Amino acid sequence: MRTVDLIQKKRDGGELSREEIAFLIQGYSAGRIPDYQLSAWAMAVFFQGMSARETADLTLEMAASGDQVDLSAIAGVKVDKHSTGGVGDTTTLVLASLVAAAGVPVAKMSGRGLGHTGGTIDKLESIPGFRVELTQEQFVEQVNRHGIAVMGQSGNITPADKKLYGLRDVTATVNSIPLIASSIMSKKIASGADAIVLDVKTGNGAFMKTLDDSIKLAEAMVAIGEEVGRETVAVISSMEQPLGVAVGNALEVKLAIETLKGQGPKDLEELCLTLGAHMLVLGGKALDVAEGEEVLRELIRKGYALKKFKEFVAAQGGSPSFIDQPAQLPAAKLVVPVSAQSAGFVSGIEAERIGIAAMLLGAGRETKEASIDLAAGIMLNRKVGDRVEPGEALVELHTNRTDPKLIEEVSQHIVAAYTITEQPPEQPQLIYAIVTREGVQRLSR
Numbered sequence: 001m002r003t004v005d006l007i008q009k010k011r012d013g014g015e016l017s018r019e020e021i022a023f024l025i026q027g028y029s030a031g032r033i034p035d036y037q038l039s040a041w042a043m044a045v046f047f048q049g050m051s052a053r054e055t056a057d058l059t060l061e062m063a064a065s066g067d068q069v070d071l072s073a074i075a076g077v078k079v080d081k082h083s084t085g086g087v088g089d090t091t092t093l094v095l096a097s098l099v100a101a102a103g104v105p106v107a108k109m110s111g112r113g114l115g116h117t118g119g120t121i122d123k124l125e126s127i128p129g130f131r132v133e134l135t136q137e138q139f140v141e142q143v144n145r146h147g148i149a150v151m152g153q154s155g156n157i158t159p160a161d162k163k164l165y166g167l168r169d170v171t172a173t174v175n176s177i178p179l180i181a182s183s184i185m186s187k188k189i190a191s192g193a194d195a196i197v198l199d200v201k202t203g204n205g206a207f208m209k210t211l212d213d214s215i216k217l218a219e220a221m222v223a224i225g226e227e228v229g230r231e232t233v234a235v236i237s238s239m240e241q242p243l244g245v246a247v248g249n250a251l252e253v254k255l256a257i258e259t260l261k262g263q264g265p266k267d268l269e270e271l272c273l274t275l276g277a278h279m280l281v282l283g284g285k286a287l288d289v290a291e292g293e294e295v296l297r298e299l300i301r302k303g304y305a306l307k308k309f310k311e312f313v314a315a316q317g318g319s320p321s322f323i324d325q326p327a328q329l330p331a332a333k334l335v336v337p338v339s340a341q342s343a344g345f346v347s348g349i350e351a352e353r354i355g356i357a358a359m360l361l362g363a364g365r366e367t368k369e370a371s372i373d374l375a376a377g378i379m380l381n382r383k384v385g386d387r388v389e390p391g392e393a394l395v396e397l398h399t400n401r402t403d404p405k406l407i408e409e410v411s412q413h414i415v416a417a418y419t420i421t422e423q424p425p426e427q428p429q430l431i432y433a434i435v436t437r438e439g440v441q442r443l444s445r
Helices: 003-011 018-029 035-048 052-063 091-101 120-124 136-146 159-169 177-190 211-228 249-260 266-282 289-301 304-315 351-360 404-417
Strands: 079-083 106-110 148-152 195-202 231-238 334-339 344-349 377-380 393-399 418-421 431-436 439-442
Touching: 003 018, 003 035, 018 035, 018 052, 018 159, 035 159, 035 177, 052 159, 052 177, 052 211, 079 091, 079 106, 079 177, 079 266, 091 106, 091 120, 091 148, 091 249, 091 266, 091 289, 091 304, 106 120, 106 136, 120 148, 120 249, 136 148, 136 304, 148 304, 159 177, 177 195, 177 211, 195 211, 195 266, 211 231, 211 431, 211 439, 231 266, 249 266, 249 304, 249 377, 266 289, 266 431, 289 304, 334 404, 351 377, 351 404, 393 404, 404 418
Parallel strands: 079 195, 106 148, 195 231
Antiparallel strands: 231 431, 334 393, 344 418, 377 393, 431 439
8 A cells, every 4th residue: 555546545535445544544644754855745635524434434543543541440421522622712611510410411511722722621721729630540540530630741641743733734734624624523433422412613803714614613523423333513602702691710610610600601501501411412311402492491590510520620639718719710910891982782803803812811722731820811791782872891800910012002903893883793603513313403683
């Protein structure tokens, strides 16, 4: 088998066999196939695409390139959730405890963030004492005892994907739906989940900017799940504006606590209930999504969801007192309002600009080596549809960086992110579609 023949085959629209895909990925991982040849193959995939079977084979090959987590010792159906990323994406902090309280085991491996804000691990580390470094034995034992554990992702999960992604990043082949789908799903499969719920973001603050592209990506990932025997459901949700009202690590933990009390913003609550209900259905704890949502609402109403969050935090070394008194979580020394310059209605908020502003304040990492300020971030006082008067605060900046030039730069990002009009806009849609193996269900407002 020769690499050049496989490049030519894909270039001409051919379908590679499982053995041919294995030859490419194993050869590249081992250093037998050079960057320039796999770059040529990736570009051929970019233009020619891959079949569902090819994409599934690529996914399995990348999953098999490193450690694979065995969760068979955990009782019950393990349902994982993955988000394609966004701004103010606090869902995992809420969902993990909410779904565990309903009896679906949550055994989640998460990473640190690169970009706007920290990842789930960074956010949880806002709680003093919280430990994310667990052994596999501790991880399994905790899920069996408490129904929930979150640990830092192993450094050897899907190394082939890491190497291939680095190559795609410098060869203009990142935006290939089969390669994106296999990258995401290889990590989920290697992490040992029995079933997967995907939150696929769409809009200006998302990786996929258009609804059509987001649906195509969701269909590709659901097809992979079907091919490899992992039932998979995708929810297409909006990232036209930040989710919720907090962007930043400790700020998002505080918001998650409020949401688990039933006092959180409606968009965050709605998305968590939708994702959680699908997790309950896949986990065998609800017959349908409507029943799942009602189960979850009841858990919030009765305080069981918040109780499970406290139990989870205590099991991993954190003090539940921080849940009862979230004001004790890390707080920034400087809180600066950014005011509206005109009267009207907020008709748009560019989520990506808000994310960049939060990163500049210290809430995210521009490079992997950068440190993160757990207290930094942005609180949104106004969202799409809200009335605002001149001088009223659109947002509050939370930061420990006191350079006036930086604060002015961030403030300009905020003002540019907001569109204010004389007429009120239509109520924004949060969830656009549900994608399952049966097809795409587009939702009306």
